[in-house]
Amino acid sequence: MKRAILWTLWICIAVVGGIGIVERLISGHDLAGYTSYVPWGLWVATYIYFIGLSAGAFLLSSMVYVFKVRRLERIAKLSLFVAVITLVMALLTILFDIGHMERFFFVYIHPQFHSMMAWMVWLYTAYFLLLLGEMYFALRRDVVAAATDGGSGHRVVSFLARGRTKPLSTAEVERDDRALRVLGTIGVPLAIAFHGGVGALFGTVAARVVWHSPIYPILFLTGALVSGGALMTFVVAFLWPRRDRDWRELIVYLGRIVLGLVLLDVLLEWAEYSIPLWYGVGSEVEQLKNMLFGSYWYVFWIFHVAMGVIIPVYLLVRYRGPRVIGVASALVAASYLAVRLNLVIPGLVTPELKGLETAYLSDRLSYTYLPTLFEWQVVIGVAALGTALFYLGYRHLPLVRESGTGIGGIAS
Amino acid sequence: MGELQPEGATEPTQEVDESASRRDFIAKVGSAVFGGVVLAGIGLAQRGATDVLATGVASATDGPAPPFHIATQASEDVLIKMQRELSRALAKTMDQRRWGMVIDTRKCIGCSACTVGCVMENKLPPGVVYRPVLQTEVGTYPDVTRKFIPRPCMHCDNPPCVPVCPVGATGKRSDGIVYIDYDRCIGCRYCITACPYQARTFDFGGKWTDGAAGGSDGALALESGREYQDPPNFEYGESWTRPRDGVLAGTAPHSPIGNARKCHFCAHRLAEGMLPMCVSTCVGRATFFGDLNDPESLVSELAAGANATRLKEDMGTEPKVYYLA
Numbered sequence: 001m002k003r004a005i006l007w008t009l010w011i012c013i014a015v016v017g018g019i020g021i022v023e024r025l026i027s028g029h030d031l032a033g034y035t036s037y038v039p040w041g042l043w044v045a046t047y048i049y050f051i052g053l054s055a056g057a058f059l060l061s062s063m064v065y066v067f068k069v070r071r072l073e074r075i076a077k078l079s080l081f082v083a084v085i086t087l088v089m090a091l092l093t094i095l096f097d098i099g100h101m102e103r104f105f106f107v108y109i110h111p112q113f114h115s116m117m118a119w120m121v122w123l124y125t126a127y128f129l130l131l132l133g134e135m136y137f138a139l140r141r142d143v144v145a146a147a148t149d150g151g152s153g154h155r156v157v158s159f160l161a162r163g164r165t166k167p168l169s170t171a172e173v174e175r176d177d178r179a180l181r182v183l184g185t186i187g188v189p190l191a192i193a194f195h196g197g198v199g200a201l202f203g204t205v206a207a208r209v210v211w212h213s214p215i216y217p218i219l220f221l222t223g224a225l226v227s228g229g230a231l232m233t234f235v236v237a238f239l240w241p242r243r244d245r246d247w248r249e250l251i252v253y254l255g256r257i258v259l260g261l262v263l264l265d266v267l268l269e270w271a272e273y274s275i276p277l278w279y280g281v282g283s284e285v286e287q288l289k290n291m292l293f294g295s296y297w298y299v300f301w302i303f304h305v306a307m308g309v310i311i312p313v314y315l316l317v318r319y320r321g322p323r324v325i326g327v328a329s330a331l332v333a334a335s336y337l338a339v340r341l342n343l344v345i346p347g348l349v350t351p352e353l354k355g356l357e358t359a360y361l362s363d364r365l366s367y368t369y370l371p372t373l374f375e376w377q378v379v380i381g382v383a384a385l386g387t388a389l390f391y392l393g394y395r396h397l398p399l400v401r402e403s404g405t406g407i408g409g410i411a412s
Numbered sequence: 413m414g415e416l417q418p419e420g421a422t423e424p425t426q427e428v429d430e431s432a433s434r435r436d437f438i439a440k441v442g443s444a445v446f447g448g449v450v451l452a453g454i455g456l457a458q459r460g461a462t463d464v465l466a467t468g469v470a471s472a473t474d475g476p477a478p479p480f481h482i483a484t485q486a487s488e489d490v491l492i493k494m495q496r497e498l499s500r501a502l503a504k505t506m507d508q509r510r511w512g513m514v515i516d517t518r519k520c521i522g523c524s525a526c527t528v529g530c531v532m533e534n535k536l537p538p539g540v541v542y543r544p545v546l547q548t549e550v551g552t553y554p555d556v557t558r559k560f561i562p563r564p565c566m567h568c569d570n571p572p573c574v575p576v577c578p579v580g581a582t583g584k585r586s587d588g589i590v591y592i593d594y595d596r597c598i599g600c601r602y603c604i605t606a607c608p609y610q611a612r613t614f615d616f617g618g619k620w621t622d623g624a625a626g627g628s629d630g631a632l633a634l635e636s637g638r639e640y641q642d643p644p645n646f647e648y649g650e651s652w653t654r655p656r657d658g659v660l661a662g663t664a665p666h667s668p669i670g671n672a673r674k675c676h677f678c679a680h681r682l683a684e685g686m687l688p689m690c691v692s693t694c695v696g697r698a699t700f701f702g703d704l705n706d707p708e709s710l711v712s713e714l715a716a717g718a719n720a721t722r723l724k725e726d727m728g729t730e731p732k733v734y735y736l737a
Contacts, residue, residue, distance in 0.1 A: 023662075024662060025662050025663045026659075026661070026662045026663075027661070027662045028616075028617055028661060028662035028663070028665055028669075028670065029614075029616050029617065029662075029670070030616060030617060030618075030662070032616075035539075035614075036539065036540070036604060036610075036612070036613035036614045037610060039601040039604040039605055039614055040601060040605060097600075098598050098599045098600050099597070099598065099599015099600070099601070099614065099615075099665065099669075099670030099671060100597065100598045100599045100664065100665065100667070100670045100671070101663055101664065102663065102664035103579075103596075103597075103598045103599075104598065106579040106581075106596065106598055107578050107579055107598070110579045110580050110581075110596065111578065111579070112575075112577055112578055112579060112580040114575040115575060115576050115577055115578040115602070116576070117576065117577075117578035117600060117602050118578035118579070120578075121578065201602075204576075205572075205576070205605055205606050206572060206606075206608070206727065207572055207605070207606055207607060207608035207727075208605060348605065351610070352607075352608055352609060352610045353546055353561075353563060353609060353610065353723070354546065354548055355546030355547055355548045355561065356544065356546055356563070356610055358547065359541075359544035359545055359546045359547065359563070360527065360541040360544035360545075362538055362539040362541075363539065364538070364539025364540075364613070364614070364616055364618065365539060365541065365613070
């Protein structure tokens with residue numbers, strides 16, 4: 001019954017989202033609501049949201065592979081996999097956002113390394129390859145083991161094991177662990193560089209006073225840790241196959257981490273808003289006030305402050321049950337999109353020159369922006385695809401397998 | 413376009429026909445502006461006007477009689493002067509000239525003839541604009557002033573839009589013009605966010621015929637819309653058309669659709685010895701254009717005045733568009 005509901009839900013979002021993606025391919029940007037004056041909208045915000053989830057999940061896995069935090073060991077592989085999926089989702093979203101999708105590879109053949117954006121793409125590519133490498137070394141032992149003992153994902157793991165039936169020797173496992181440590185050690189600065197770099201992509205734009213702040217890269221990093229950590233906590237709380245005592249303790253531990261990160265993020269956010277707003281003088285004041293008290297006030301107060309901070313913090317402080325911690329984390333992870341929207345949009349909604357808003361009238365020369373249904377559809381489509389990819393991996397790869405247990409999965 | 417005449421050769425003709433040529437010229441510019449407003453008939457009128465501009469020569473028999481009388485003035489029309497300066501600048505190599513613009517806000521009457529002339533010249537689709545005229549009102553009744561600030565691309569010497577491009581699709585030419593390579597631009601819109609003057613707009617692929625009139629006149633409206641819309645524009649000296657929707661129109665649009673766009677000081681006109689369209693269509697002679705490297709040029713002289721300012725000077729972008737206030 002529960003399965004049927006989930007499947008129906010997924011099919012619904014896949015159809016709605018699929019239509020959006022097909023429309024995007026046929027009609028381009030025609031149906032999108034952003035303008036030349038608010039040139040970046042929901043898709044850019046969603047992209048930094050997904051990329052943050054990826055960096056956060058990856059850094060969580062590095063806690064195991066680099067910093068040897070044993071308590072997180074069982075979720076390291078799953079974290080890596082979530083990092084891969086959310087990276088794919090991020091890249092797809094930003095691909096749909098550019099005007100000439102067919103020219104995306106120009107960033108490889110004509111890179112301009114003074115552009116933060118070129119750095120982004122190159123660092124993502126390195127990160128993607130690194131993730132695949134880590135996946136290989138992290139899963140190899142379990143793929144081989146799973147291929148020999150059968151189970152729900154048998155065909156896929158058998159294919160991946162390429163006929164190997166002999167379990168990995170201790171020496172081989174140790175060698176893989178070493179490879180993981182090396183890759184993870186490269187990965188940590190890489191993840192900090194690319195996600196801090198996404199913040200720098202905005203922060204370096206001197207023309208946009210709200211963006212042009214040294215705290216932007218830092219905010220992006222803490223945001224990655226908060227949202228990625230919360231997403232992993234939610235996933236582990238609801239999808240982990242073995243609900244034993246260790247799992248319960250792990251959830252409580254993850255819940256503490258999420259709580260700490262949310263509070264740290266609030267501190268930085270306080271700095272971000274209080275400094276430019278305090279005396280009510282300066283060029284950012286109007287834009288920040290607009291964000292906090294303008295027509296889209298609810299994005300900040302309802303979606304971020306209430307759903308992303310107050311309620312989850314209350315739940316995390318008050319309760320120890322895995323489900324409550326899972327729900328609180330899901331709230332933090334999902335509502336973080338509101339934070340990402342507020343990082344991108346408010347910096348764009350006031351004219352850079354007075355009078356521009358009325359100088360030449362067109363729908364595309366407007367300073368008001370509300371994502372259209374079509375834009376949401378594309379995002380939903382990417383989310384549906386990501387969910388499907390995650391489910392396939394979850395079913396067929398030994399992501400939650402621990403030595404001595406069978407392949408985990410929804411079926412078990 | 414005909415060959416540029418050597419300067420010496422043009423002088424005597426101008427002396428002889430001065431009043432006729434100016435009258436004639438203004439009539440043609442006037443008709444070009446009018447053509448722009450009604451979105452029709454621009455080709456002929458403009459060609460006539462620009463012929464005059466390019467050669468600096470006009471004969472009394474060339475074109476229709478002026479519709480209004482203009483008193484003869486002792487001084488030379490600034491357009492003629494700038495035209496001569498343009499020829500002089502074009503005789504130099506590209507890296508020796510540095511194009512600049514001066515806009516006299518005291519002369520600007522906010523007629524938007526520059527905006528319209530630019531839209532016509534570059535066949536800008538809906539939502540794309542290179543040179544809007546900002547209008548602000550200062551004071552309260554009865555002490556009210558309206559201020560007009562035409563805003564082309566500033567062609568900054570230190571352009572913030574250039575280093576942000578991930579693929580090198582935009583850059584500064586040796587003559588100072590900041591260009592966009594439509595065949596390279598991937599449409600990420602980073603440059604649009606980086607311009608402190610918001611001089612870049614995105615071509616969403618809009619068409620003037622979108623939502624054209626329906627009913628019995630619908631077909632006619634669509635047809636006349638297409639007559640304007642289908643011929644190419646010639647930005648950067650190439651021919652750019654906007655084909656009707658194809659299967660891949662959304663995925664791989666026909667440039668400049670899906671690209672960032674902006675004012676290029678009519679680089680394609682300059683290459684042919686013509687002043688930028690906004691300069692030609694400026695009714696009040698409020699826009700001046702020329703070579704800032706030429707100490708004798710009108711723009712050099714005006715830009716050095718005590719009343720010359722630039723927008724957002726404190727940002728260090730070093731714009732090459734000056735405003736006289």
